Amino acid sequence: MQPHPGKQWAPAASGKGDQDRPRRRATYTRPHGVRHLLAGYDLSTDRLYGHVKIRKGRTESLSFCRYLRSLHPADVRIAIVLDNFSPHLSTKTDDRVGQWAAANNVELAYVPFYGSWLNRIEAQFTALRYFALDGTDHETHREQASMIRRYIAWRNRHITDPTLRKVVRRAETIKRAKVA
Template structure:
C-alpha cells in the first residue's frame, strides 16, 4: 500500500510489473433525503426579529423516509488529482464492477493501474463468485486492499470529508435527483479547482485527523 503511494507521489520509480496509475476507490453514503446540519446563509441578526419570517429556517423533522437511499461510488485518481463518481441505488458486486470498468476506461489498456480498496465484501472474490479477481486479471488491474480497521489509509476518505463540507452540509434536498445533481456539480467544481486553498485546507485537515485517530 505505502509502496503504491510512493510510486504515485514520485518518491520511487515504478519497477517491472508495478502499476503506472493508482486510483483510490470507495463508496460514500448512504445518501438519505434528510436535512444535513452545517452552515448556511441567513439574514443578519438585527433587532428583535419577526416570528413570521425567521432569520434562519429550522431543520425539519424526518420521521419517515419513504424514498430509500442512494450511494456514491467514487474514485480518486492520484495521477491526475481528479475525483470521479456515480450515484447508484445499490452498491453490490455488480455495481462495483461496472464502476471499476469505468475507472479502467480512463486510461489506455496497456497502462497498468492499481485500485486501492477496503475489505467490503463486494470488493472481494469468493469461492462462489470470482468475478472481481477474474476481471482484474483480464484487464491489467492490480487490486490493493487496505488492512482491516485501516480505512484511513485510503486517500479518498479525505476527499469525502471535503464533499460533505462543500456539497452536503446545510442542505435539505427534495429528491435524490436534486441531491445527485449537487454532488455532480461539486465534483466538476473540485476537479476544476483542485488547487483551491479552501479545498486543500479541508482535505489536509481531514487527512491529519484520520491519522491522529489511529496513532
C-alpha cells in the same frame, strides 16, 4: 433525504423567537430509499470520479471498476484500492471481479480492516461534505445527486483552490491523529 446541518442551514434570526425561519424536515424514515456514491480518486492526476447509484452491490461495483479502467490506456497497469465493503470482499466467493481484473491489467488492493484512514479518498469525502452537503436540505435524490456531480466537476477544475486544499489537509491530519 437527510438534512445536513451547517452554517447556511437557515436565514439568520431577525429577533427573539423568530417564527419565519423554515423548519428542518424530520427524517425518521427513508420512504424513498437511500442513494450510494461510488467514487474513485486518481492519485496521479488528483482527480475525483463518482457515480450516484440506487444500489451498491457487486454488479454496480464491477461496472464502476470498468469505468475507472476506461480512463487509462489498456497497457497501463492500474491499482484499485477497495475498502472492506462486502461486495468488494466477495472476490473470494464470486470471482467475476477477480477474473475481470486479471484480464484487464488491474490490481485490486484491499484496505486493512479498521484502517480506513489509509484510504486516500476518505479526505476527499470530507471535502465533498463540506462544500456540497453542509447546510443543505435537498427535496429529492435527483437534486442531491446533481449537487454532488456539480461539486466533483468543480473540484476537478479547481484542484489548487486554497480552501479545498485546507479542508483536505485538515481531514488527512485528523484521520492520521486518530491512529496515533
